[in-house]
Amino acid sequence: MPEQFHRPVRRPPTAFDNLVGQxxxxxxxxxxxxxxxxxxxRARRDESGAVTERLIGFAAEHGIDEIAELWSHAPARSLPGTLWRLYLLQIAIRSDAAQTALLYERxxxxxxxxxAVIAGAPAPANPEELVALVDMILRGAFxxxxAVALERAAAYCRVQASGATHIADDYERTEPDRAGELTRRALRLTTYxxxxxxxxxxxxxxTLV
Known part of the structure; x- marks a missing residue:
């Protein structure tokens, strides 16, 4: 997953920023x-689904940094840490859907x-279908x-990690830097x-709080 997601770019203060004690x-x-x-x-109480659709589109419209202010430092196995990782997956797919599709298919x-069956993407999946998949997973979470949404996201990560690992092996002799980048990505995805x-x-x- 691109390193930039671990160093969010700052934006002007918003309502999200104002919630956080600095x-x-x-x-x-x-x-x-x-x-x-x-x-x-709130998303679960809203029978119209409008809140969920706004939450799904939030990162795509506003970027990841407002969400990072709230949740990026939370423990991985907590509710905010889990939501943060779901949003990271969404941004990673949207930022390079073609590469994502290549890794996923491999x-x-x-x-x-x-x-791959648990994740729920078509076989094979094109970039647009993987973008739709992660939005569907977020929709299921909200x-x-x-738990099923998280299990689908975990399965997706395992498929991606496998693809990154195998393509890293392909590059090991000819492009070691590229191989190293893919190996690190595979490790992050495995951890996720x-x-x-x-x-x-x-x-x-x-017990998830």
Missing amino acids: ADPAEQSRVAHATASALLE GRVELHSAD RGDF AEDLAASAAAWRRG
Whole structure:
């Protein structure tokens, strides 16, 4: 996943920024958890689905930095940390859908598991279909079975990680820098998959906060 997502670009202050205590980590943590819970609850109460559609389109319209202010420092296996990772996946796909589709298809072919079926993308999947997939996963997180949405996201990450690993092997002799970049991406995606799967299990136990 591109490194830029770990260093969000600053934008002028917005309503999101105003929610976060700038100097108090404890307050920042409290706000992260409170806003994640409130947004999820609000989306689930809204029968029209309008809130969910606004949340799905938020990062594409406004960028990732406002969301980063709220949730990027939260523990990976917490509600805000989980929502942050879902948004990272969305931005990563939208920022380079062609490369994403290439990695996903290679992973789908190489990975002998049910992950591609669980993720739910067509086979093969074109860039537009993967953009639609991640939006569908977010929609499921906000309106459907949250644990199932996280499991789909985890499966997606495992397919992508497999693709990145195998393509890195292809580049190892001719383009070692490119191979290293893909290997690091595979490791990040593998970690995301583990965290998302653990968060899904925690949600089912009622312990994801």
